[in-house]
Amino acid sequence: MSAGDLGSTLEGQPLLALTVAAIVLAVAAQMVSAQRPSLGTGMRNVAYLGLLxxxxxTVVQFAGSNRTSDAALWLDHTREARIEGDETVIAMRADGHFWVKAQxxxxxxxxxxxxxxxxTTVPQSVAQRTGLAASEDGEGRLLDTANxxxxxxxxxxxxxxxxxIEASDLPLAVLPDTQNDTAVIGMNLLSQMKSWRVExxxxxxxP
Structure with a gap:
């Protein structure tokens, strides 16, 4: 590979370029350490920092390209909805579901x-935390859930x-707490909207 080809390759792959530069700096640090120890130590520390x-x-890049990797799941978290014009946009999380931080x-x-x-359902613990009172009148309602x-x-x-999106006086179902408590926005809210779609x-x- 010519020097020009190598330069083009490194230019197109900044992470590789950073790694190569750090390795070259580490080698240079080893060469100058005998005559100038302090300079060699400084160069070596910078090289180690570059490698780190x-x-x-690289981990972040891999997580972005592989949504099911452990790194992607570790970096993943629920975000607030993004507003574009009059529309609300919710990003898919690494588990393949749409999650949103709501109020x-x-x-x-x-x-x-x-x-x-x-x-729309919430576990009992969330109902208590948010001051949502479940009705004690009448019989409970049977619902099919993941549990x-x-x-x-x-x-x-x-x-x-x-x-x-803002809904007032929205009926919610309060579910008993389980190990995998999940609050869910269901069709009784989505059906109130003008439209919803997945792109x-x-x-x-x-709205």
Whole structure:
């Protein structure tokens, strides 16, 4: 490979260029350490720092290209909805679901969007934290969930807000707490919107 080809390759791959530069600097540090120890030590520390940065950036890059990797799951987290014009955009997480950080009665709650769910649901612990009172009148309602069929109590949310979407007096189902508690936004909220659609890894809601 000619010097020109090598230069073109490194120019197109900045992480590789950083790694090569750090290695070259480490070799140079070893060469000058005998005559100028302090300079050699400084050069060696910079080289190690460059290798560390290159390694971290490689992990981040790999996580971005492989959504199911351990690194991707570790870096992944629920985000607030992004507003584009009058639309609310929710990004897909590494698990393949759409999650959003919403405000329930003014308190932050992570919700999963589930178009197969009839009702918006929250676990009992979230209902207590957000001041959502489940009705004690009448019989509970049977709901099919990922944890099987459960008896839920119905409650009423004063407000549920995400992006440009805001619902008042929204009926919610309060579920018993389990190990894998998940708050879910269901069709009783989505059906109130003008439209919703999925484009690639984005869920777009129009109020």
């Amino acid at each position: 940065v290159a390694g971290l950036l 329930l009665n003014g308190e932050p709650v992570d919700f999963m969007i589930d178009t197969g769910a009839t009702y 099987g069929t459960v008896v839920a109590r119905m409650g009423l949310a004063r407000s549920l807000r995400l992006g440009t 690639g890894e984005r869920l777009i809601l129009t």
